[in-house]
Amino acid sequence: MARSELLVRSPFRRWQKRGSAWVWLNALAVALCLLMMFGLLGTLVVRGTAHFWPAPVMVATYQNEQGQTETLSGVKTDEEAVSRDILAAAGVPLPVGQADQPLHRWLIKVGNRELQDGDFRWVLAEQLDHIRYPAQLWTIERRNWGTFYGTPVSLSQYGKSVRRFDNAHTEVFWQQFQERLMRARALYDRAQTLQQQELGSLNTALEANRLEQRRLKLKGDLSVALEDSLGRERDRLQQRYQQGQQQLESLYQQSQSDALLVTTADGRLVSLPLSEMLRVSRTNAMTLTEKWQDMGARMWDFVSGQPREGTSEGGVFPAIVGTVILVLLMTVIVTPLGVMTAVYLHEYAGRGWLTRMLRIAVHNLAGVPSIVYGVFGLGFFVYFLGGKLDQLFFPEALPSPTFGTPGLLWASLTLALLTLPVVIVATEEGLARIPRSLREGSLALGATRWETLWRVTLPMATPAMMTGIMLAVARAAGEVAPLMLVGVVKLAPSLPVDSHFPYVHLEQQFMHLGFQIYDMALQSPNVEAARPLVYATALLLVLVIGVLNLAAVALRHHLRERYRILEW
Structure with a gap:
């Protein structure tokens, strides 16, 4: 039998001539595309939503680079294994141990920005000791200066203590704190509404008055009567603006009257105004249901809130x-x-x-x-x-x-x-x-x-x-x-x-949203804080595009069904 006949009769040759090879290659390409797409979406979902999960806050003692023992608190956000040679070349003091074993570095979000050099800190896990998760430790998210970790000491009003914290009555203290926190937030929200709406409208009216006077002057139509009328209107608007400013200052002073005295892990006392607090949680004492509820509330704040700290914190609603x-x-x-x-x-x-x-x-x-x-x-x-x-x-x-x-x-x-x-x-x-x-x-x-x-x-x-x-x-x-x-x-x-x-x-x-992703990923001064928000914002951008495309698909399907009779 000739060689050409053997090739034609061989199963591989017949399979190739029928075109099955191209079918399988196309199926493989489609499978790879789907795998990459779902891998990308899975990465965005996992890394983006993990940022909103209320992770436990630890307190530990740490042997720092100067050989001193210090107490720090924070949340573990990342971990990596590093060889001893690299750490030794960087001048990091190494703990005694097996020379061939790599060391583990933890990235800790220590918060308390006004007291620390930064929000995040790399520490060697082998040099951490006495790790614990106290239930009395609170996580306080603020409008400025980021997150604060501390144990409550007392509530104060106008600098005078009105309620001290004790372990026997934690729930009573928590309820009283929530009431005062809601009052301070209500006053702050009223001040923001006054500033943005009423004073904003007065500013717009004053600018319109100025532009109208200048327009009439450029056209030569500004008579003495019109100038006097515009001047009286301007004086009336300025008087209302000054009254609004006085009311605004009064609201801000009332909102800042209540404060919470807390102590940090290293024993320092700090007074925090309640009006600066956005969210306060007892993370280490939460049940699983409370954690899911807190995660949902954080995600909603991210979608509906305003950006803070140069877009490294807060929400993306304007974007x-x-x-x-x-x-x-x-x-x-x-x-x-x-x-x-x-x-x-x-x-x-x-x-x-x-x-x-x-x-x-x-x-x-x-x-x-x-x-x-x-x-x-x-x-x-x-x-x-x-x-x-x-x-x-x-x-x-x-x-x-x-x-x-x-x-x-x-x-x-x-x-x-x-x-x-x-x-x-x-x-x-x-x-x-x-x-x-x-x-x-x-x-x-x-x-x-x-x-x-x-x-x-x-x-x-x-x-x-x-x-x-x-x-x-x-x-x-x-x-x-x-x-x-x-x-x-x-x-x-x-x-x-x-x-x-x-x-x-x-x-x-x-x-x-696209520019905010670029800015947080490459231009943010606080890269570690902005990194999880990059994934969350990218996931949100994908969802926005998906919603817009789904609306277009639904409209296309409706029109196709409506005009299908024309194809008959």
């Missing part, structure tokens, strides 16, 4: 709002532009060289680096268009720019330009899949070309449009480089949406 509004504005801008361009190229443009060049240009734009779009947006949208708008509509505010500075509108336009090729290509492919017979049948029944396009062609191409929009949303929500030039900031003083007209302030700068 969520900025990301969602940016994506929605981008979608509103890019959808009609992309659909109209695709309709023109496929339905109206000829098949000449100009159309081919336009399609080549659209495909090439999809490969341009995003930072190039950011540079274009900064030069054209911000400096050129924004500067012209300020000269035409806001001359009274110059030289302070209104739209001639990076903001939400220019960031949305830049991302719309960035994602425009995706929407164009997806819509045009959807139009190309519609049978020509449907168009001809509509025209034969007497419909015009426009009616055929509006009632037959576009409804059937809607699922393809939604696919392009989903791809655009996914890309826009994760972009960071162009936003750094056209509107995103590390900390925004206010949200771009509020109760003041026009309610959505397109000229304001904003926060973004």
Whole structure:
């Protein structure tokens, strides 16, 4: 029998000729992609949610590098094995032991920032002794200076002790402390509401009064009567503002009247105002149910709270709002532009060289680096268009720019330009899949070309449009480089949406989840504190993109079912 016949009859050769090899290779590629995707999501879930679990707080004695014995308290957050040679080369005193065995270093979150050199500290586990987890140790999260670990001593009001802590009546002390803490929080919240809403509205009114007077003066319409009227209005607003400031100072003084005296692990006494406390927990005395409840409350605070300590602590609510509004504005801008361009190229443009060049240009734009779009947006949208708008509509505010500075509108336009090729290509492919017979049948029944396009062609191409929009949303929500030039900031003083007209302030700068991840990972001064928040914020960004895409998928499915009859 010839060799060629043997090869043809061999099982491997027949399996290869049937195409089974490619099927298995494709299945292997899909399995690897799914494995990597679930591995990424699993890493984000585990590392992101572990930050919110109330870990036990330990107290131990430690032999430091100077040979002194000190007492420290904190939470173990990481562990690594290090060889003795590396530690010896770094000048770290080593404990006596087996020379061939590596040592273990623990990363301890010691907190008490005003008393320590930092929030975190690496210690050798072999030099820790008398490790214990006292139930009386409290974990206090504060608005400033981070977390504090200490044992309560007494409650005080205006510097006078009103209740001392004793082990026999811990629950009574805890209940009285919670009552005073709620009172201090209520006073602090009232002060914040007064400052942000009432005083903020007065500030806006004073600025509007100043700009109106300057506008009338520039136009030459500022009469003596108008100037007097504006002056009286300004005096009335300033008087109300001063009254609000006095009320604000009174509220802050009342909120700071109560304090908690605590002692640290090394015996130092510290007085902590109750108004600065965000969350107080007896972590070592919690049951499993209480820990799950505390974890849920911490996660909610992370989603709904404001950033603190340079985004290394606190929540990401402003970044969520900025990301969602940016994506929605981008979608509103890019959808009609992309659909109209695709309709023109496929339905109206000829098949000449100009159309081919336009399609080549659209495909090439999809490969341009995003930072190039950011540079274009900064030069054209911000400096050129924004500067012209300020000269035409806001001359009274110059030289302070209104739209001639990076903001939400220019960031949305830049991302719309960035994602425009995706929407164009997806819509045009959807139009190309519609049978020509449907168009001809509509025209034969007497419909015009426009009616055929509006009632037959576009409804059937809607699922393809939604696919392009989903791809655009996914890309826009994760972009960071162009936003750094056209509107995103590390900390925004206010949200771009509020109760003041026009309610959505397109000229304001904003926060973004993608930029916050970059800032916490690479620019944070407290890297160890920000590291778990990087995973949590990345997981939140994935969830936001998933929710937006699920909404688009649901809408696409609804439209597909609605216009399915047109395919019959």
